[in-house]
Amino acid sequence: MRLRYSRAELLAEHEHARPHEAAGYRLHGGLDQHGTYVSPRSKFRTGAIEAWSKEHVARGHELIDASRRLLEHDSFPNAGQHVWLMKNGIGNVLWDDLTITGVIEARGQALTNFVAPDFQELVVEDISDWALGHLNGGLLQAHGMDEGGDPDSGLGGHDTMWFAARDLVFGADAYPLPVVPDSIGRPDLGRLMPELPLPVEQCLLLLMNVLMIEVRAEAFFATVDDVLSHRGIAPKGDDAAAQAAEMVGRIRQDEALHVGYLPVVISELRSATLRVAGGVKRGAEIIDPIWRGMVEWHAVTTREHSVAQKRAVLVPLLAARGLDLSMFDQLSERRAA
Ligand SMILES: [Fe+2]
Ligand SMILES: [Fe+2]
Structure with a gap:
């Protein structure tokens, strides 16, 4: 099992039979001879992440859970609520969510x-x-280009792919562009791991924030997938909705690389012996309480804030159409753990 890869390998593309294009956008990745989507920069990266992950477990360590189980709730609005809104002619809520997701994906380009x-x-x-030893050797660069595109290639990344999915469902410029929140990461809380050098703490918090944003994205994928599987609700028709669902599936396929390597990196650090002032410490002792706090912030704190904000927008929208908010609320459901 090979465990060492060059930057060129971690950025290497498969040979594509056809370019990846949709809704007038030129996009990253490509299609193979069967028309199946192939993720960008995945020629070696997919196997590398699998190898590091297996090696970590073979060394007797566990991988942290980075699944949707960490979240206590569905996305808000959930799929049923989006469908109800769209049936009542309120498509701009999903339009806004798709647009904001695209804009936030674009910010991920900073990882490059x-x-x-x-x-x-x-x-x-x-x-x-x-994997930890490859962060600066192509892993972060590939991740950043997946999210926000590679400016040299002129091909769109996830940002553009979300806009393509949105345009397929609604048509381009169907609604005005929404206001996008400044940041969806946890705000700076001061020093949390004072035993570690500041740049290390900052990098660890960045990786944990990004991983939790990826986990939340996974919940959003499931919601959008569910919404688009309902026939007769997309303004541009069912065929366009099916194409949009396929686009979302492609983003999700790419994201599997991110929710693949980030948990390995954090797990490797948990298992590592870290040099701290006055001696050494097991990484888990330092990381675990901070990771728990990060999960709590993304799963609970920020969700409550975002639900309150979105409800404030919904109330007048429903009132203007004479719709009852309680009907919308009845469709909410606490997700089983
Ligand atoms: Fe992404
Ligand atoms: Fe991602």
Whole structure:
């Protein structure tokens, strides 16, 4: 099992039979000879992430859970609520969610230029064969380009893919562009891991924030998938909705790489022996309480805030159409853990 990869390999593309194009956009990845979508920069990256993950477990360590089980709730609005809104002619709620998701994806492009601190200075074990040892060797760069596109290629990334899905469902410029929140990451709470150098703490918090944003995105994928499977609700018709669903499936396929390597990196750090002031410490001792706090913030705190904000927008929309908010609320359902 190969565990060491060059930057060129982690960025390498498959040969594509056809370019990836939809709704007038030129997009990353490509199609193989059977018309199946192939994720960008995945020629070696997919196998590399699998190898690091298996190796970590083979060394006797566990992988942190990064599934939707971490979230206690569905997206808001949930699929049933979106469908009800669309049947009542209120499509702009889904339009806004799709647009905002695209704009936030574009911000992920910043990862392309992010330089992680030298983790080998912190970790006692040799990390050359770990995912952690490849962060600056192509992993973060590939991730950033997946989210916001590679400016050199002129091909759109996830940002553009969400806009393509949105345009397929509603038509381009169907509604005005919504206001996009400044940040969806947890705000700076001051030093949380004072035993670690500040750049290491900042990088760890960034990786955890990004991973939880990916987990929340996974919940949104499921919601959109569910909404688009309902026939007769998309303004541009069922065929266009099916194409949009396929586009969302392609984004989701790409995201599997992100929710693949980030948990491995955090798990490797949990398992590592870290050099701290006055000695060494097991990574889990430092990371676990911080990870729990990060999960809680994304799963509960920020959700409550976002639900309150979105409800404030919904109330006048429903009132203007003489619709009862309680009918919308009846469609909400706490997701089984
Ligand atoms: Fe993405
Ligand atoms: Fe992602």
